[in-house]
Amino acid sequence: MGWITTLKSRTRQTLDRIRDRVPFGLRSVLGLLLIAGGLLGFLPILGFWMIPLGIAVIAIDLAQIWKSIRRHR
Structure with missing residues (x-):
């Protein structure tokens, strides 16, 4: 169970770093890439782990878009 907690915390740290350092529109491009x-x-360097990380990066922008849509209603 300890490795799951470590994985969750490292993923959260990575997403926080991306949210803080990468501009709004560029995060979506990064997620798609x-x-x-x-x-x-x-392929040897790339991995299937990139798919869920890309979805998580795009979700950061989608959450902000949904919040702005809700505010304008």
Whole structure:
């Protein structure tokens, strides 16, 4: 169980770092590139782990978009 907690905390730290350092529109592009690289996961350097990370990065922007839509209603 300890490795799951470690994995969750490292993922949260990585997403926090991306949220703080990467501009709004560029995060979506980064997420799409991660997903595209994950689809090539059979290659030695790339991996299938990139797909969920790309989805998580895109979700950061989607959450902000939904909040702004809700505010304007």
